[in-house]
Amino acid sequence: MTDTLLARRAEAPTRAAEPAVLDLLGRWLELGEIERRAFRAMTEELTATAGLIETSTADLSHRFRDLAEAAEAQSARVQRIAGIAKTIDVGAEAVPLTEATRFVESALGEAIGALGEVSGQAARMAQALERVSGEVDGAEQCVSRIETINKQARFVALNAAIEAQRAEGAGGTFKVIAHELKDLAKETDATSRLVRERIVAVARGVRAAHAELRDLAGTDRSAQEAMRTRLDGVLQGMIAQGRALESVLDEAVASSADIEGTVSRLITGAQFQDRANQHLTHLKEAIEALGEATESLQGDTRAAVPALATGTGVDAALLSRMLDRQSLSSVRQRFLARLLDDASAAPEENDAGGDIELF
Numbered sequence: 571m572t573d574t575l576l577a578r579r580a581e582a583p584t585r586a587a588e589p590a591v592l593d594l595l596g597r598w599l600e601l602g603e604i605e606r607r608a609f610r611a612m613t614e615e616l617t618a619t620a621g622l623i624e625t626s627t628a629d630l631s632h633r634f635r636d637l638a639e640a641a642e643a644q645s646a647r648v649q650r651i652a653g654i655a656k657t658i659d660v661g662a663e664a665v666p667l668t669e670a671t672r673f674v675e676s677a678l679g680e681a682i683g684a685l686g687e688v689s690g691q692a693a694r695m696a697q698a699l700e701r702v703s704g705e706v707d708g709a710e711q712c713v714s715r716i717e718t719i720n721k722q723a724r725f726v727a728l729n730a731a732i733e734a735q736r737a738e739g740a741g742g743t744f745k746v747i748a749h750e751l752k753d754l755a756k757e758t759d760a761t762s763r764l765v766r767e768r769i770v771a772v773a774r775g776v777r778a779a780h781a782e783l784r785d786l787a788g789t790d791r792s793a794q795e796a797m798r799t800r801l802d803g804v805l806q807g808m809i810a811q812g813r814a815l816e817s818v819l820d821e822a823v824a825s826s827a828d829i830e831g832t833v834s835r836l837i838t839g840a841q842f843q844d845r846a847n848q849h850l851t852h853l854k855e856a857i858e859a860l861g862e863a864t865e866s867l868q869g870d871t872r873a874a875v876p877a878l879a880t881g882t883g884v885d886a887a888l889l890s891r892m893l894d895r896q897s898l899s900s901v902r903q904r905f906l907a908r909l910l911d912d913a914s915a916a917p918e919e920n921d922a923g924g925d926i927e928l929f
Contacts, residue, residue, distance in 0.1 A: 590874045597867055605860055612853050619849040626842035633836050640829045647822045654814050658807035660800070670804050677801045694778075701771070715761045 657664040665673075872878050889909060896902035 594867070594871050594874055598871075601860075601863060601867055605864075608856060608860060612856065615849060615853055619846050619853075622842060622849075623846050626839060626846075630836065630839050633832055633839065637829065637832050637836065640825055640832065644822060644825050644829070647818055647825065651815060651818050651822075654811055654818065658804065658811050660803040660807045665804070665807070670807070674801065674804060677797050680797065716758070716765070719758050719761065 657666055658670045659665075660670070889906075892909075893902055893906060896905060
């Protein structure tokens with residue numbers, strides 16, 4: 571009897587609470603549906619965010635690899651420039667730049683010396699020819715004197731012929747003529763000696779000039795020819811070196827532009843973390859809103875059904891399935907500690923090791 575009364579008294583508040591419980595159950599169902607849809611949307615959003623992070627990270631890794639390869643190639647170009655600048659290819663021989671410079675300096679010095687010798691020989695030839703020219707002028711004067719003597723001789727001969735016709739056997743006039751002829755002979759002899767001296771001087775000058783020309787023509791040019799050939803090879807090597815340096819420098823400039831573009835793209839690509847952070851912040855705010863709604867509905871439920879206020883258990887099977895899907899031990903431990911409301915069970919943060927695990 572007593573048990574029946576107690577059961578009826580317990581059923582009375584239960585019937586009175588049925589509308590409130592039904593309302594709470596309906597709200598729980600609505601919240602569950604919202605959470606189901608929200609969790610699906612969050613899963614898709616997290617998948618997209620993970621894909622963004624993975625794609626962006628792979629792209630950054632690829633660009634960093636390209637940057638490293640470009641930097642390595644640029645270093646190789648710098649080494650090539652240094653190698654090209656140190657030596658000059660002369661034929662099949664690699665000549666150090668310092669040695670080539672000394673050779674060019676020596677060749678120019680010898681060329682200047684040879685030009686000095688040629689200039690000296692030319693000056694001596696000019697002096698000899700100048701003396702010859704003076705002697706030729708003197709010879710011309712002698713020729714003029716001889717012509718004058720010849721005129722006088724013809725005049726004396728004419729006078730002798732006239733006097734011979736006049737005085738037939740008289741010899742006085744012929745003595746005068748003989749005396750004049752004797753004087754003309756002396757003059758002719760002196761002029762002849764002078765002409766001979768002039769001709770000898772001219773011959774001497776011509777021989778001196780000829781000797782200078784012979785020495786100049788007979789100079790051994792083999793050393794100069796060898797030096798000229800060597801110098802031509804060095805100059806060609808310098809030209810080739812300049813072209814090679816220009817080509818490598820053009821490559822370096824183009825590579826620098828590529829590196830600059832790669833760095834710019836790296837900077838742009840690194841901004842993916844802003845987008846990922848925005849996506850994760852949006853998800854965090856949505857989860858917090860769901861948590862607040864769940865907590866509020868839990869409070870209303872405990873107030874409407876006091877029997878539930880003593881505490882709420884945890885679905886062990888669901889918890890086990892959730893933990894089985896966690897691949898990182900640190901994340902699994904933190905997740906378990908949060909679900910059990912046990913802060914002591916959370917693992918200590920280890921910044922050095924991070925959350926990366928190898929499998």
